[in-house]
Amino acid sequence: MTLKLQMLGTGDAFAKTYYNNNALFMSDTARLLVDCGTTAPISLHQLGYSFQDLDAVLITHIHADHVGGLEELAFQMRFVHQRRPVLYIAETLIQPLWEHTLKGGIFQQGIIESINDVFEVRPLKPGKTIEVVPGISVELFPTRHIPGKDSYSLYVNEHIFYSADMTFNPELLNQLVDQRGCSLILHECQLQGRGEVHTTLDELKSLPESVRRRMYLMHYSDRMEELRESAGDLPFLRQHATYTIMDDQLIPEP
Ligand SMILES: Nc1ccn([C@@H]2O[C@@H]3COP(=O)(O)O[C@H]3[C@H]2O)c(=O)n1
Numbered sequence: 001m002t003l004k005l006q007m008l009g010t011g012d013a014f015a016k017t018y019y020n021n022n023a024l025f026m027s028d029t030a031r032l033l034v035d036c037g038t039t040a041p042i043s044l045h046q047l048g049y050s051f052q053d054l055d056a057v058l059i060t061h062i063h064a065d066h067v068g069g070l071e072e073l074a075f076q077m078r079f080v081h082q083r084r085p086v087l088y089i090a091e092t093l094i095q096p097l098w099e100h101t102l103k104g105g106i107f108q109q110g111i112i113e114s115i116n117d118v119f120e121v122r123p124l125k126p127g128k129t130i131e132v133v134p135g136i137s138v139e140l141f142p143t144r145h146i147p148g149k150d151s152y153s154l155y156v157n158e159h160i161f162y163s164a165d166m167t168f169n170p171e172l173l174n175q176l177v178d179q180r181g182c183s184l185i186l187h188e189c190q191l192q193g194r195g196e197v198h199t200t201l202d203e204l205k206s207l208p209e210s211v212r213r214r215m216y217l218m219h220y221s222d223r224m225e226e227l228r229e230s231a232g233d234l235p236f237l238r239q240h241a242t243y244t245i246m247d248d249q250l251i252p253e254p
Pocket residue numbers: 012013014063064065146165196197
């Protein structure tokens with residue numbers, strides 16, 4: 001089984017060049033979209049995908065760069081393709097996603113009155129690994145981001161850590177590498193300033209070499225090119241590149 005990764009975007013919440021940090025994981029037979037931000041519809045279009053090509057969408061937390069494209073996804077699937085897309089989401093986020101984000105745009109009396117009218121919702125619980133689409137399994141880890149707002153990082157196929165937006169958590173990263181066989185870490189990164197709700201580059205650079213050498217940076221600002229030397233040997237994930245995931249390495253497709 002081959003696992004591939006194509007980032008629809010690798011930028012932070014305000015990035016315009018690199019789009020929102022949303023990831024397409026692809027097994028031999030299925031595609032899982034992790035987060036569907038405001039730029040996801042244009043990015044999918046530019047890459048030649050239709051919403052129909054997705055087998056499931058998984059949401060890490062409720063910020064527009066991670067959920068802002070769900071309204072278009074829901075409407076297109078309902079009114080163009082006539083089916084409900086599969087939505088994986090932590091059970092604690094279902095009600096806030098509908099009440100605080102989606103209902104305002106999607107509600108239609110007698111037709112669409114709940115999230116279940118537009119999505120096939122599959123609730124997730126932290127600490128349980130489940131195969132979300134054929135060839136791709138996920139375990140949720142609650143990770144700290146914004147006070148009072150739940151956010152969940154992912155452990156994919158029991159060897160890839162995919163960070164949601166999160167503050168620095170060296171204990172978790174060390175534990176995954178030392179005790180859970182984590183071979184690859186895809187981590188959000190704030191290149192400048194204090195990391196009040198994100199993890200800074202300096203924090204990631206302070207990790208032991210055994211952790212750093214498995215790490216790729218994502219969710220970075222549009223100033224990445226001018227700041228890239230400050231990352232030292234930490235590589236940046238590239239928007240729209242397709243990578244084959246090989247244990248602790250990402251092999252870019254030519
Ligand atoms: N306390 C906060 C809350 C939010 N923010 C910014 O808003 C963005 C929302 O999406 P994000 O990707 O989580 O990044 C957040 C910060 O840039 C921030 O800088 N400080």
